Amino acid sequence: MQTRLHFAALLFTSIAFTQVAQADQLANIKAKGELVCGTLGTDEPNSFIDARSRQLVGYEVDLCRAIAHGLGVKPVIKQLAVAARIPELQQGRIDILTASLTHNKEREALVDFSLSTFYTGQRVLVKKSSNITTVAGLAGKKVLTVKGGTQEPNLRKAVPGVDVVTFETAGQAYLGLQQGKGVGYVDDEVSLLNNYAKLGAAQKDYLVLPQNISQEVFAFGIRKGETGVKTAVDQVLRGLEKSGEAEKLFFKWYGPTSNVKFQKRTFKIESDKIDA
DSSP states (O other): OHHHHHHHHHHHHHHHHHHHHHHOHHHHHHHHTEEEEEEOSEETTTEEEOTTTOOEESHHHHHHHHHHHHHTSEEEEEEOOGGGHHHHHHTTSSSEEOSSOBOOTTGGGTOEEEEEEEEEEEEEEEEGGGTOOSGGGGTTSEEEEETTSSHHHHHHHHSTTOEEEEESSHHHHHHHHHTTSOSEEEEEHHHHHHHHHTTGGGGGGEEEOSSOSEEEEEEEEEOTTOHHHHHHHHHHHHHHHHHTHHHHHHHHHHSTTSSSOOOOOOOOSOOOOOOO
């Protein structure tokens, strides 16, 4: 009988501990001493592998490190595929998503979002030999992009009748354009401009179409209902904005000396609201 009672007590304690752990992810993060950030690692300059150090670096990697520092824990960066981002978060394999994640109304049903960390658009790079000079000119043409992101639905919405071909990574889609597998390649503006800059002398053969196909607001994904994590992450982000560190990180990765060459920062990290 004592054995049964002892077993029942252990089972009750285990269940209670699990419920507490599930109910307070922030406490779990602090208890294990690390914050696991899921990132792409293939989306320069947001997150990518530095050719010299072979380490994951980028704007979102630096923000992950800053959040971990603010929580008093060690940052752990885990590389994810685009389509695996939200499932990995929901299944608890990562703590937060710092992975070029667009905050939109559809995704609010799946995850919570931090304060917005970056505002961008999605654009199209075409070969000049295609004689395409507008987004509307892509109708009926084969256009390449990454699988599992917002690029494909946004492109289909902007250009009815377009023939979309998807790849596992944006880099593969960009390479596909160079290999003639399509007439255009769609990506988030900063990633597309970064790749365009790397063309060097070959830029004369390509054109970045002047129109955006969408406006994108990036934020960090947080598991649904984990208000403690969201409050803590937002608090660190507000501190980075107030101290000026957020602006320094912006110019470090997107400023005039980068491939993207943005001359100014047109947003602040201050809101988690998006337009309907």
